[in-house]
Amino acid sequence: MTKTEADRGGGVGQQGHRVLALDLGTSSARALVLSSEDAAPIPGALARHKISPTYGHDGSATLDLHEYVEGLLGCLDELEQNGHLDGIGAIVLSSQWHSIVALDNKGVARTPVITWADTRSVDLGLGTSFDERAFHARTGAWLHRLYWTRRIPWLLADDAPAAFAGLPDLVLERLTGERVTSVSIASGTGTLDLATGAYDDEALEIAGVTADRLPPIVPTGWTGTLSKEYERRWPGLVGVRVHPPTGDGAASNVGTGGYDAGVAAVTVGTSAAVRVVHPIENAPELPWELWRYRVDDKRAVTGMAFSAAGNLHAWLTGVLRLESDEPNGVEIGATGAIAIPFMAGTRPPAVVPGGSGVYFGLSFDDSPAELLAAALQGASLEIDRGLRILDSLFGQELEVVLGGGGIDASEWWRRCLTATFARPTTVCAEAEVGARGAAAVALGLSPDPGGEHLTPVPDEVSRVADLRPRYGALRELAVQASSI
Numbered sequence: 053m054t055k056t057e058a059d060r061g062g063g064v065g066q067q068g069h070r071v072l073a074l075d076l077g078t079s080s081a082r083a084l085v086l087s088s089e090d091a092a093p094i095p096g097a098l099a100r101h102k103i104s105p106t107y108g109h110d111g112s113a114t115l116d117l118h119e120y121v122e123g124l125l126g127c128l129d130e131l132e133q134n135g136h137l138d139g140i141g142a143i144v145l146s147s148q149w150h151s152i153v154a155l156d157n158k159g160v161a162r163t164p165v166i167t168w169a170d171t172r173s174v175d176l177g178l179g180t181s182f183d184e185r186a187f188h189a190r191t192g193a194w195l196h197r198l199y200w201t202r203r204i205p206w207l208l209a210d211d212a213p214a215a216f217a218g219l220p221d222l223v224l225e226r227l228t229g230e231r232v233t234s235v236s237i238a239s240g241t242g243t244l245d246l247a248t249g250a251y252d253d254e255a256l257e258i259a260g261v262t263a264d265r266l267p268p269i270v271p272t273g274w275t276g277t278l279s280k281e282y283e284r285r286w287p288g289l290v291g292v293r294v295h296p297p298t299g300d301g302a303a304s305n306v307g308t309g310g311y312d313a314g315v316a317a318v319t320v321g322t323s324a325a326v327r328v329v330h331p332i333e334n335a336p337e338l339p340w341e342l343w344r345y346r347v348d349d350k351r352a353v354t355g356m357a358f359s360a361a362g363n364l365h366a367w368l369t370g371v372l373r374l375e376s377d378e379p380n381g382v383e384i385g386a387t388g389a390i391a392i393p394f395m396a397g398t399r400p401p402a403v404v405p406g407g408s409g410v411y412f413g414l415s416f417d418d419s420p421a422e423l424l425a426a427a428l429q430g431a432s433l434e435i436d437r438g439l440r441i442l443d444s445l446f447g448q449e450l451e452v453v454l455g456g457g458g459i460d461a462s463e464w465w466r467r468c469l470t471a472t473f474a475r476p477t478t479v480c481a482e483a484e485v486g487a488r489g490a491a492a493v494a495l496g497l498s499p500d501p502g503g504e505h506l507t508p509v510p511d512e513v514s515r516v517a518d519l520r521p522r523y524g525a526l527r528e529l530a531v532q533a534s535s536i
Contacts, residue, residue, distance in 0.1 A: 073487035076147035083127035099127035111171035114164035145297035146490035147220035149240030154213035173197035192344030196400035199242025220297040228276035233267035234296035239345035295494035307489025308455035309501035320458030327355030356438030359396035362458035372420035379425035385515025455480035471512035479503035
């Protein structure tokens with residue numbers, strides 16, 4: 053059974069005043085309970101299932117769909133066993149963007165979940181008559197292997213699937229019996245007309261499919277309910293409304309406190325991003341360097357993503373065998389070795405492949421802490437490039453909120469980002485920003501970051517400013533070298 057906003061009147065259901073949030077990540081699937089007042093996590097009410105993607109030499113990066121879903125259901129079982137599924141009034145989802153699964157004519161998966169990190173696809177060869185800039189302005193996406201416009205033709209060439217769906221669409225179908233998608237998730241496929249909120253005709257033609265082979269797009273106010281099987285399994289969730297999923301980038305922005313056009317949210321997890329949420333109506337013209345997706349029926353999110361962030365920090369601390377996760381004693385903006393953090397390549401529209409990370413200016417005097425500091429400084433300068441483009445797009449120096457696990461893990465990195473941006477920042481006090489944001493989108497909340505305020509240190513700002521031109525020149529060399 054489904055309901056629309058007009059039917060249900062918005063808000064949390066009458067049976068409870070708490071929210072069950074399902075967070076469908078690449079490295080873990082989580083279920084947690086939040087307060088419906090401010091989307092704050094209820095202490096102790098969190099269950100996590102670790103996810104281990106499978107990577108192949110052919111560029112594959114996949115998840116086992118059955119194992120993923122069963123692990124997520126196990127998280128709900130754990131919450132049920134501990135008495136946390138009583139008093140739930142709404143179920144919300146935050147999910148990784150860009151995933152795709154090929155299905156047969158009975159809706160059974162023919163492939164694993166193909167994640168954003170998978171580099172397999174086809175070159176479309178559309179010729180010079182195709183106007184990719186107009187396509188990008190309309191869909192917010194490029195013809196990049198990240199999107200369904202290149203992934204579906206590749207899957208069709210290898211097999212004969214009947215339909216396609218993303219991970220959140222299939223999780224929603226498993227829970228409710230209905231295979232639908234949200235405007236937010238659909239926008240991450242690269243096949244959505246952002247202005248209309250419907251599938252884009254040209255994108256479908258390029259992909260080689262019709263809209264009936266993709267999940268129907270439901271409005272933000274749509275809700276479903278759990279199937280009878282799961283109502284018996286979790287009696288406290290009988291009749292609780294299940295809301296459409298929100299893409300993790302959009303959810304993280306809102307959950308961090310960046311939900312209007314004057315605030316940029318910088319989130320650092322495995323990867324990183326800088327984004328601004330704004331009304332879709334009268335949205336500023338989209339620069340070629342940025343993507344744009346949808347948050348919900350009325351809002352869009354515009355930004356830039358970066359492949360090296362928390363993964364870079366974790367890798368270096370392991371490789372360098374650092375006793376501390378912090379580059380203790382290293383000055384921010386120090387002019388020793390310079391790291392260009394292309395270890396995982398770049399996101400579109402740039403085409404730098406993975407394995408292109410570079411250190412310049414190494415000497416025998418460099419310590420492991422200094423090498424870590426150089427990498428974190430390089431990642432900060434990459435994020436700063438996106439922030440400055442967004443400043444220009446919205447015609448002001450944007451306020452900045454910082455959030456995500458990488459932000460929580462490193463006080464040095466928080467200070468480095470603040471100095472690199474050369475403006476005050478606010479650190480979000482809540483770590484579970486994706487789940488929090490999904491609840492805020494579904495229930496119309498405006499979460500406060502609630503964390504510490506950082507002021508840039510003038511000497512650190514000055515050193516980074518002096519470093520920036522040298523970094524830019526060496527970055528260009530790294531880009532050129534990646535094509536050799």
